[in-house]
């Protein structure tokens with residue numbers, strides 16, 4: 001029997017990291033996230049039977065009541081997982097991390113956002129709102145947890161990838177590439193190349 005993704009077709013639904021499973025008469029039917037969202041735009045994740053996350057009304061409540069005092073006191077610029085949470089209006093849940101902002105030094109929590117202009121995931125400081133790109137090598141587990149592509153880790157690979165992007169963009173066209181206002185990129189030669197790499201890849 002084929003059922004569509006509407007929640008009302010099932011006795012109940014299970015939501016976890018692998019997606020959504022509808023259960024009808026003890027038979028499980030996997031549902032893709034796209035089908036689920038299309039058929040049930042009005043159903044918030046907090047109303048589902050999710051075995052993995054906790055509902056919080058907002059980020060301040062999460063920080064105040066669900067991050068241990070020890071984690072707040074010991075927070076560094078390296079993000080530490082504090083669990084999976086969902087909020088009003090969300091159709092899924094996210095991993096949340098506690099971290100110290102490397103700009104304003106205030107400790108906060110956030111979930112992983114995608115992407116910066118350079119294909120990196122980032123956390124946003126709840127205090128100063130600065131986006132904090134995540135180093136793909138140091139925070140590989142965070143990339144994997146989100147299921148997104150992990151950017152190349154080694155220095156050589158990144159350089160090669162960047163060179164290819166510039167080559168493609170400028171091939172046969174009157175196009176010049178600037179790296180984030182730091183300088184002109186020409187023929188694979190980068191003016192202030194090192195600054196660019198340091199800023200975006202902790203080179």
Ligand SMILES: [Zn+2]
Nearest residue numbers: 050052053093
């Ligand atoms: Zn959940």
Ligand SMILES: [Zn+2]
Nearest residue numbers: 101104125128
């Ligand atoms: Zn900050």
